[in-house]
Amino acid sequence: AQTVTQSQPEMSVQEAETVTLSCTYDTSENNYYLFWYKQPPSRQMILVIRQEAYKQQNATENRFSVNFQKAAKSFSLKISDSQLGDTAMYFCAFMKLGSSNTGKLIFGQGTTLQVKP
Amino acid sequence: DVKVTQSSRYLVKRTGEKVFLECVQDMDHENMFWYRQDPGLGLRLIYFSYDVKMKEKGDIPEGYSVSREKKERFSLILESASTNQTSMYLCASRVRTVLTGEKLFFGSGTQLSVL
Numbered sequence: 288a289q290t291v292t293q294s295q296p297e298m299s300v301q302e303a304e305t306v307t308l309s310c311t312y313d314t315s316e317n318n319y320y321l322f323w324y325k326q327p328p329s330r331q332m333i334l335v336i337r338q339e340a341y342k343q344q345n346a347t348e349n350r351f352s353v354n355f356q357k358a359a360k361s362f363s364l365k366i367s368d369s370q371l372g373d374t375a376m377y378f379c380a381f382m383k384l385g386s387s388n389t390g391k392l393i394f395g396q397g398t399t400l401q402v403k404p
Numbered sequence: 405d406v407k408v409t410q411s412s413r414y415l416v417k418r419t420g421e422k423v424f425l426e427c428v429q430d431m432d433h434e435n436m437f438w439y440r441q442d443p444g445l446g447l448r449l450i451y452f453s454y455d456v457k458m459k460e461k462g463d464i465p466e467g468y469s470v471s472r473e474k475k476e477r478f479s480l481i482l483e484s485a486s487t488n489q490t491s492m493y494l495c496a497s498r499v500r501t502v503l504t505g506e507k508l509f510f511g512s513g514t515q516l517s518v519l
Contacts, residue, residue, distance in 0.1 A: 332496075
């Protein structure tokens with residue numbers, strides 16, 4: 288069975304600074320996706336970034352980038368130039384691919400990020 | 405934009421009541437999911453459906469059932485609500501294309517309190 292672990296329940300960062308959120312996962316699969324989702328106080332889950340396991344290049348989306356270490360099963364999220372609107376809960380998630388892919392996501396426990404002015 | 409709508413944002417029910425949580429998506433997606441979100445536990449999958457009238461148990465199905473009579477609507481049913489079912493419930497639908505890969509779209513959640 289797959290598991291996802293986020294070991295930082297809460298983090299804070301000053302506006303305009305950089306912060307890194309950690310995520311580790313455990314799987315015997317070789318073909319999968321990893322995701323970071325953001326959940327602001329509105330509760331709407333927003334996809335931040337996605338990484339296909341077969342791609343060696345780390346995914347980037349504007350101020351958001353990941354450090355994907357497949358051998359170490361690590362998938363951290365870096366937020367550069369933090370903005371007040373980045374304040375939210377962040378979830379790391381895993382999806383198995385392949386012929387048995389059902390689209391199920393396995394989530395970590397979440398990290399609450401507060402950006403301070 | 406894909407829209408996933410959950411009928412209630414907040415719901416308060418009594419122990420033993422039958423509770424229906426409704427979710428509707430407007431993009432003809434085949435796969436739909438119900439998750440519950442609890443502090444410190446993240447989101448856990450209750451049930452999912454991969455087509456009309458087709459369903460499968462997730463990781464924590466006990467005390468829940470689901471109904472999918474039409475493609476756009478996926479209902480979560482608490483047959484006899486209990487206090488340990490007080491939680492946030494999130495619905496999602498999924499699309500997978502060659503161009504976009506995997507994408508899930510979430511509703512904005514129903515916060516259920518069982519008293």
